[in-house]
Amino acid sequence: MTSFRPKTGVTPYLSVDGARDAIAFWGKAFGAIEREALPNESGDRLMHAQVEINSSPVFVADFFPDYGYPPVPPQAFNMHIHVDDAQHWWDRAVAAGCTILQPLKTEFWGDIYGQLKDPYGVTWAIGQSQVGESAS
Numbered sequence: 001m002t003s004f005r006p007k008t009g010v011t012p013y014l015s016v017d018g019a020r021d022a023i024a025f026w027g028k029a030f031g032a033i034e035r036e037a038l039p040n041e042s043g044d045r046l047m048h049a050q051v052e053i054n055s056s057p058v059f060v061a062d063f064f065p066d067y068g069y070p071p072v073p074p075q076a077f078n079m080h081i082h083v084d085d086a087q088h089w090w091d092r093a094v095a096a097g098c099t100i101l102q103p104l105k106t107e108f109w110g111d112i113y114g115q116l117k118d119p120y121g122v123t124w125a126i127g128q129s130q131v132g133e134s135a136s
Contacts, residue, residue, distance in 0.1 A: 004035040004050055006057045012079060013059040016120040017071050019046040022060060025118060026051060029096035030081065030089070032058070040064075054081050078115060078123040086112045086128035093124065106130065 016022045026032035032051040040047050045062035052058070058079070063071040083089050090104045093116050101123065104114030112128040 004052075004057070011057050011059055012077075013061070014074070014079075014122060015061050015063050015069065015072075016074075016122065017063055018120065019049055019060050019062040022118070022120045022122075023049060023051055025096065025120070026053065026058075029093040029098055029118065030054070030124070031092070053079075054083060074121045074123065078125045080125040080127060082127045082129070084128065086114070086126050089126050090114060090116075093118075093126070098124065 014022075020037075023032060023034055023037070027034070030053045032053045035050045035052055035057070037049040038047050039045065040062075045064070047061055047064075049060045050057055051060065063069055065071065081089060086104060094100065098116035098118050100114070101117050102113075102115040104112060104126065107113045110130050112130060113125065115123055115125045117123050
């Protein structure tokens with residue numbers, strides 16, 4: 001089996017209730033590409049998975065209260081996606097079912113920026129540089 005696990009940088013690892021469904025949703029909302037998925041023994045949950053969003057890896061797994069990892073709501077972070085066409089990314093995420101937390105607009109620091117929440121409770125920020133800087 002080919003491993004897609006990153007060897008540099010920092011990789012976020014999200015635990016959500018319904019990892020398999022979250023991966024499908026993120027595919028619609030953020031163009032996520034599934035790179036790896038390892039189900040538990042009974043096949044009803046994912047012990048580990050990796051998706052790629054905007055060329056970056058994100059790890060994800062289901063909660064496992066039976067092993068001491070109970071469900072907790074995501075808090076105190078957001079998944080920031082910095083792109084060249086924020087409006088395109090925003091429209092796709094909203095059409096997929098994300099809830100707008102902070103409208104996409106030009107902010108006081110000069111970038112286009114907004115925040116959304118997915119059905120799994122994860123906050124996503126979409127940003128676009130406006131001043132002489134290119135993003136992916």
